[in-house]
Amino acid sequence: MSSRIHSININTKGIKENTYDAIVIGSGISGGWAAKELCEKGLKTLVLERGRMVEHLKDYPTANMHPWEFQHRGALPQKITEENPIINRCYAYSEATEHFFVKDKEHPYEQTKPFDWIKGYQVGGKSLMWARWTQRWSDLDFEANGKEGIGVDWPIRYKDIAPWYSYVEKFAGISGNKDGLPQIPDGEFLPPMEMNCLEKHVKQVLAKKYNDRHLVISRTANLTTRHKDRGPCQYRSLCNRGCPFGGYFSSNSATLPAAEKTGNYTIRPFSVVHSIIYDEKTQKASGVRVIDTNTKESREYFAKIIFVNGSTMNSTLLLLNSTSSRFPNGFGNDSGELGHNLMDHNYNGGVRGEFEDFTDKYYSGRRPTGTYMPRFRNFGKDKQTSFKRGYAYACGGSRNAGTELSKTVIGNDLKDNLTTLGPWKFSLNGMGECLPYHENKMTLSKDKTDDWGIPLLNIDAEFKENELNMVDDMISSGIDMLEQANFKNIEVIPKNRNFGLNIHEMGTARMGKDPKTSVLNGHNQVWGAKNVFVTDGACMTSSACQNPSLTYMALTARAADYAVNELKKRNL
């Protein structure tokens, strides 16, 4: 890839040299897809990435390290955790992965209410560290807003996106089982990973005792077979360090190399986009203003189409910062909805328990995924009065060394205890849908700018009654299921995650049917500037309760296809 990186200290060149067919802003999970699709369709494409280059295999410095090779065995020094209270709350941030996280001081923001913004500024973005769970959405999700009169209706339905789910699944490589559950439609799966004996047992018990609780293996972007020169997964479960086997899907391992193979791909790291340039005459965007993050030098790049894939918060920050006489309140913001309707999932309800049987059973290898219980609330015959929508559970059975006894003994007794297996444990962690509220919003700071002269974000969002009531139900339903399945020592898992920490921030430039109430149309085109497409989490109209990245990928591939067709028809 590096052969195509522009040198960082070139002075402004002529417009022609800075002109491409397409510009993609961001190289994370959706930007990687935009790059691949546009390049493969023959467009000379410039990918602008604000962070450094991370090349697959080469730039995974910790990928093959043993636990004892880390100076602090994975823990982070106090000085670092003190300086980074926000990212330190992220489960994936450790001595093994810290190089992939933006430090708190590097790109600050204002919090009107607590919001944990977890950022990955590098080629590949957060696709390097993501959790890889990839359930499809269904019409239960796409129809909900319209049916309930909440927010605005999605401009698309499942049938519009289904072929694109298939398309991205086939390339990415998603392992999973065809479970026949309408709320998480089946896809194009590689063979599923297996459930362990406790998980199989729980699945059976729940199927007997309830008619709506289905435990399945999570559909996951880890390769159970070799797939397009990648993988297979080696069951190390060290994915977020970057995989030396290419065992999971990331921009770095999959989409960016595919884009590069076309010869149409140029990537420019250290390039933060300041704003989109609007051309009053054509009523389209003509290009972007870029600031080199090292030299602070400003440059302009031009293209026929622009894909905005900077991650939810940064994409909308860019749109808000792109003002013109046509768009005085932010690019495409005729509706006044730009920056509003920010959502994250609510993960604050979880329970666990111990199981006394299967003491003679264990497993081998580290499965890099868990089991999943899709939504059952306000679905089918279920009707809840205290909340709308529903939640899924991330579930898992496991067996660790040692028992409670280890807390009170030392010497031979302790060593024996910790070198012997303890009981099986099973946990259910709720993942709740968050409704789109107009007042959950991000705006530009009135007086503070970042190192590149771009206004800081101010984030003002909170979970409300619907989300909090749902958490109560996650806990009580979880306890009920564990009791039904004869678990002992059942307890609530203490959690109090801030908005944002589930790293499913979405919304703020929503898709819709009407330019008066939404920012993007049904093809992710900005209302009022049709050659600009936003296809990352910012475009989401509702949040459902499934992990969202697969949907971003499918929307991106779909929008890229549409954009190129429109370009060919000379409509853009």
Next chain:
Amino acid sequence: MKRNDFLKRLSLLGSGTFLIPAGLLSSCTYTAKIRAGLTTKDIPLLDAIGETIIPSTGGTPGAKATNIGAYMVLMVTDCFKPEDQQIFVDGLNDLDQHCATKYNHSFLDMKATQKLELLEQVQLEANVFGKEQEGNEKSIPHYFNLFKSLTISGYFTSEIGATQARNYLPVPGKFEACIPYQEGDRPWAT
């Protein structure tokens, strides 16, 4: 214990007791050390504490073989909050004092059985201390549980702990969802 008392007690043991060299006699009057902070000089003591918490047994080395003392000094210095560093250091001073008053020896010079006896006593104290704090919004750790948790984390993430006391598979290559487990089989290290 005073030197005279000590000599009296020795005489009670009978026979040729006065053949003990003077150097050894003086070492028996042990005065506890007061540290202001943790240094590498504490490594031998922490090695001995760690080895008592996770001892070498028939098949596998104990914590000392994994350089647990150096690990503890590094982790306390780099990764502990100042208040926990203080609890750790105060705890080490306390333990030293215990050794002086009860055994008239430094921990290092005590017999293995005495070390275990003493730390088991401290573990009991820590258990009571923990019970008393149940339900508190912010609980304070007992110093012994800091020694112990570092010993456990350091030991089982060391090469010896991971590969000998437990079973380490760096690249499993496959996932077997259900395999038999017999008592005595080692758990996975990671």
